[in-house]
Structure formats: C-alpha cells, structure tokens
Amino acid sequence: MGRPVSEPELPPVLTGPHAPVNVAEFHALAKAKLTPMVYGYFSSGADDQQTLQDNEEGFRRLRFRPRVLIDVSNADMMTEVLGVKISFPLVVAPTAMQRMAHPEGELATARAVAKAGTVMGLSSWSTTALEDVEAEAPGSPKWFQLYVYKDREVTKQLVMRAEAAGYKAIALTVDTPRLGRREADIKNQFNLPPHLTMGNFAMLKQANMENDGGSGLAAYVASLIDRSLSWKDIQWLKSITKMPILAKGVVTAEDAVLAVENGCAGIIVSNHGARQLDGVISTIDALEEVVNAVQGKVPVFVDSGVRRGTDIVKALALGAKACLIGRPVVWGLSVAGEQGITYVLDMLKKEFELAMSLCGCVKVSDINRSMVIRDAFAPYDVRRTLPPSKA
Numbered sequence: 001m002g003r004p005v006s007e008p009e010l011p012p013v014l015t016g017p018h019a020p021v022n023v024a025e026f027h028a029l030a031k032a033k034l035t036p037m038v039y040g041y042f043s044s045g046a047d048d049q050q051t052l053q054d055n056e057e058g059f060r061r062l063r064f065r066p067r068v069l070i071d072v073s074n075a076d077m078m079t080e081v082l083g084v085k086i087s088f089p090l091v092v093a094p095t096a097m098q099r100m101a102h103p104e105g106e107l108a109t110a111r112a113v114a115k116a117g118t119v120m121g122l123s124s125w126s127t128t129a130l131e132d133v134e135a136e137a138p139g140s141p142k143w144f145q146l147y148v149y150k151d152r153e154v155t156k157q158l159v160m161r162a163e164a165a166g167y168k169a170i171a172l173t174v175d176t177p178r179l180g181r182r183e184a185d186i187k188n189q190f191n192l193p194p195h196l197t198m199g200n201f202a203m204l205k206q207a208n209m210e211n212d213g214g215s216g217l218a219a220y221v222a223s224l225i226d227r228s229l230s231w232k233d234i235q236w237l238k239s240i241t242k243m244p245i246l247a248k249g250v251v252t253a254e255d256a257v258l259a260v261e262n263g264c265a266g267i268i269v270s271n272h273g274a275r276q277l278d279g280v281i282s283t284i285d286a287l288e289e290v291v292n293a294v295q296g297k298v299p300v301f302v303d304s305g306v307r308r309g310t311d312i313v314k315a316l317a318l319g320a321k322a323c324l325i326g327r328p329v330v331w332g333l334s335v336a337g338e339q340g341i342t343y344v345l346d347m348l349k350k351e352f353e354l355a356m357s358l359c360g361c362v363k364v365s366d367i368n369r370s371m372v373i374r375d376a377f378a379p380y381d382v383r384r385t386l387p388p389s390k391a
C-alpha cells in the first residue's frame with residue numbers, strides 16, 4: 001500500500017523514506033514535537049495506565065476468520081451514522097484543547113474531517129468556539145460533546161448554541177463525574193497555556209483553571225462539572241434540545257439498557273481513551289455485551305484503542321456501527337495540522353479497505369460476527385453460521 005496523499009503537496013515530515021506509515025509512527029513524531037506538558041496531557045491514561053495498554057491489546061486478542069474466493073474487485077466502504085452517510089465507518093472523537101497541538105486546532109480538524117467525508121466530534125472544551133468550527137466546514141456533520149456544568153443555565157446555553165449552529169447530535173459524556181487521575185498532569189501541573197482559552201466559554205469567563213499545585217484540569221472539573229448528573233437528566237436534556245443524544249462512555253449491558261430506556265439515540269462504548277477509571281474493561285471486550293443488550297434498538301459505536309483498519313473491521317464484526325478515534329487525530333494535528341489529520345484518516349481508510357477485502361467483504365454490511373474469534377486456539381462454533389444440515 002502506497003503512502004496516502006500525493007507527495008508533492010506534503011510537508012517534509014510526511015515525505016521521503018522517514019514518512020510515517022502507521023498511527024504508531026505519527027505518535028512518535030508528535031511526541032518529539034510537543035512540549036512534555038502537552039504531550040503528557042494528550043497521551044496519558046489514568047493511574048497505572050493498565051487500561052491504556054489493554055484497549056489496544058484487546059483488539060490484538062481477536063483473530064480473523066476470513067472468507068476466500070470472493071470477488072473483491074470493488075470495495076464499498078460507505079456507511080451511515082444517525083442518518084448521515086460517511087465515507088467509511090470511522091468518526092473523529094471529541095478531544096479537548098486542540099490548539100495546544102497546533103495553532104489552527106479545531107479549525108484544522110474541521111477542514112480535514114469534512115474533506116474525509118466523515119463526522120467530527122467537538123469537545124465542550126474546544127479551544128475554538130463551536131460556531132467558528134461550524135463556519136470553517138459548513139454543513140459537514142458534527143456532533144457536540146457535552147459536559148454538564150453545575151450551572152445548568154451555562155449547560156443549556158451551550159446546547160442551544162450547538163443546535164442553532166447546526167450540530168447533528170449531542171454526545172453526552174457519562175463517564176466523567178470527576179476527572180480520572182492522570183499522573184503526568186499532576187507532575188506537570190497541567191494548565192491551559194495562557195495564550196489559549198476555552199473557546200465556548202470566552203464570554204462566561206470560565207476558562208481559567210486554578211492551579212492548586214496539581215493538575216489544573218482536575219481542579220477545573222471539580223469546581224464546575226456536575227457530579228450529581230444521573231439518568232433522569234437525559235429527560236431534562238431532551239426537554240431543551242431536539243438533537244439526538246448519544247451516551248458516551250457506557251461499557252456494561254445494564255447501562256446500555258438504561259440508555260435505551262431513557263431515550264438515548266445511540267451508545268458510544270468508550271472508556272474515555274483509558275483516561276478515567278483505570279482497570280476498566282477494554283472497550284472491544286465490552287462491545288458485544290452492549291450490542292446484545294441493545295438488541296438493535298439504537299446504533300452502538302466504539303472508541304478507545306482503535307489504531308488500525310483491522311481494528312475497525314473487528315469492531316464492526318462485533319456489532320459496532322462505526323468506530324471513533326481520539327489520539328490518532330491529535331497526533332496527525334500535532335505533526336502537520338490539517339494535512340496531518342488528512343494523512344491519518346486516509347491511511348486508516350486504506351487499511352480498512354485492505355482488511356475488508358482480505359476478509360472477503362465487498363461492502364460494510366458484509367462484515368459479520370463470524371469474522372472474528374476471541375481466542376486463536378478455540379475453534380469457532382460453525383453451527384453459528386452453517387445451515388443445520390452441514391454443521
């Protein structure tokens with residue numbers, strides 16, 4: 001597989017024999033470029049980072065059962081999420097404070113994601129106002145990620161602004177009543193660099209993080225975010241917006257059922273990129289129980305640890321409608337702004353196309369449960385897919 005974008009257009013870091021060929025190499029380039037404080041914030045998981053490792057390991061534990069001698073000369077990667085067609089089953093997860101990665105921050109992301117033909121998630125804690133992000137790539141589908149402030153009026157204004165600007169859904173983050181303990185941020189006394197602001201709150205003067213000697217972010221969350229948020233608040237949210245609500249951060253069947261009962265339009269199986277509760281189950285391991293609990297009533301998405309096109313095929317085989325990626329986009333943005341993100345998305349799309357074809361799938365809906373097994377040494381029970389007479 002060749003390199004994704006035609007070379008003459010690219011900056012030197014993305015050309016020549018040292019150009020990155022996978023997400024891991026982008027990560028290394030970003031690490032070399034960013035300050036330790038910023039890199040520490042973007043890369044960290046919580047505590048011992050056990051789940052950070054397990055998110056990626058979880059995908060590696062799955063093995064393919066590809067089908068052969070299927071005409072794969074035409075691959076159709078298109079799919080649909082919440083009624084919107086996307087070019088392949090990958091959505092960009094909301095990640096906070098992107099101007100720390102690159103001066104153009106969320107604006108560069110919006111352009112690259114629009115060009116790639118998929119959906120952008122925008123963080124409540126964007127360093128660019130949500131209206132400006134929409135204006136940068138007008139009409140290209142975006143989901144607004146919501147943190148619920150103790151001050152419900154602040155929250156309501158934010159939701160109403162997102163709806164007025166044309167955002168297509170609210171991704172309500174349900175795994176962050178308190179901030180996970182990220183040791184790099186504590187050591188680095190993380191704070192938003194003074195030239196940047198929380199773009200959505202500039203008028204509300206809620207951008208400053210009091211640094212009490214530890215992570216400024218943890219202090220900010222503790223002082224402003226509503227720890228009392230509960231399922232009944234979904235009704236409140238539905239009363240103030242017509243946008244569909246996705247529950248972002250569900251990893252159990254019990255909560256998946258509650259999300260459906262409370263009127264969520266979709267579920268994002270996520271452990272927040274391992275940044276909240278360390279030791280929590282990897283999302284690819286949690287996915288199937290959520291999919292089974294939901295019984296097709298709403299779409300199920302998954303993020304945390306997706307690094308390869310093969311990971312996307314595995315997630316779809318276990319019932320996800322699409323995957324989201326967080327850090328890979330941050331690495332692309334850090335390395336080369338908009339072009340870096342374009343390159344990362346294009347690389348993952350090509351990897352996905354190849355993986356799909358090698359699995360014997362021509363279109364996204366061909367990907368099914370028979371394509372993966374959890375344990376390479378346990379035979380797949382063919383009674384699941386063969387007609388009874390042949391099983």
Ligand SMILES: Cc1cc2nc3c(=O)[nH]c(=O)nc-3n(C[C@H](O)[C@H](O)[C@H](O)COP(=O)(O)O)c2cc1C
Binds near residue numbers: 042274
């Ligand atoms: C630097 C960074 C910032 C993030 N900011 C937010 C955020 O503001 N809101 C949110 O719901 N999730 C946030 N997340 C979680 C992502 O939306 C997503 O769940 C996660 O990054 C997926 O894991 P991955 O990074 O392994 O792909 C953030 C993740 C990272 C790495």
Ligand SMILES: CCCCC(=O)C(=O)O
Binds near residue numbers: 176272
């Ligand atoms: C409340 C958390 C701030 C942004 C975020 O979600 C993250 O850093 O993971």
